[in-house]
Amino acid sequence: MIIEETENYPYELLLEADPSIHKIREYVQKGKCFIAVDQEVVGVYILVTHTSNKAEIMNIAVKEEERGRGLGKQLIQDALQRAKEMGVTSVEIGTGNSSIAQLALYQKCGFRICGIVQGFFDDYPEPIVEDGIRCRDMIRLSYQVS
Template sequence: MDIQTLQANDEAPIDLLLLADPSKEQVEKYLEQGQCYIAKEAENITAVYVLQPISPGIIELKNIAVGEAEQGKGIGKQLISHAIKTARFQGYHTIEVGTGNSSIGQLARYQKCGFRITEVDKDFFMKHYDEKIVENGIVCRDMIRLAMEL
C-alpha cells in the first residue's frame, strides 16, 4: 500500500470520505483547510485521511476512511501510524482526533495506537449534523476527543 498526499489537481475521494463523515459540507470544509492523504493499492484509492492544523503546534486527524472491501485488514491502523509520523515530521507537538460516542471500534483503535481521551464535546453531533447518526445501535450524540503528545 502506498500512502501519498492528494495532489492539488486531483479530485478528493468524496465517496470514501463520506463513509467516515456523512456531512458533505463538513468534509468539503476540512478538505479546504487540511492536507488529504490517500492510500493506493494497484492505482486504486482504497483509503483516505485528512490532517488539519488547528493551532500552533497542534494538528487534528480527521476522517480516516477505508473502503468497505478493504476493511478489517489493518489499513486503518497503518493510516493512523502514517498520520502520527507525518505530524511529527511536520513539527507538531500534539495530534488530536475526535470520534462519535457510538464509534466503539474507532475508540478502541485510537487508544490502542496511543491516543488518550481528553474531553467529551456533549451534543456535538446533534448541533452540527442535520440527520441523526446511529452506529452499533447507539445514537451518535457526543464527540469523544483524544490526543497524543508527539
C-alpha cells in the same frame, strides 16, 4: 500499497466517516488529504494543522471491503509520522460516542481521551446510529508526539 498526498478528494470514502458533505468540504480546504492506494484508493485521511505544535486528523476512512486488515492503523501511523516531521507535538482526533471500533483503534494507537463535546452531532440533518447507539457526542482523543 502507498500513501500519498492528493488534491483529488475521494468524497465517497470521506462520507463513510462523516455523513456531512458540508463539514467535509470545510475541513478539506484547511488541511492536507492523504490516500492509501493499492491499484485503487482504499483509504483516506485529512490532516489539519491548527497551530505550529497541534494538528488534527479530521477524517479517516477505509473502504469497507478492506477493513480489518490493519490499514486504519497504517493510516494513523502515517499521519503521526507526518505530524512529527512538521514539528507538531500533539495530534488530536475526534469520533462519535457510538463509534466503538474507532475508539478502540485510536486507543490501541496510543491516543488518550481528552474530552467530550456534548451534542456535537445533534445538528446533523439525519440521526447517526451505529451498533444500535445514537451518535450525539464527540469523543476527543489526543496523542503526544515524541
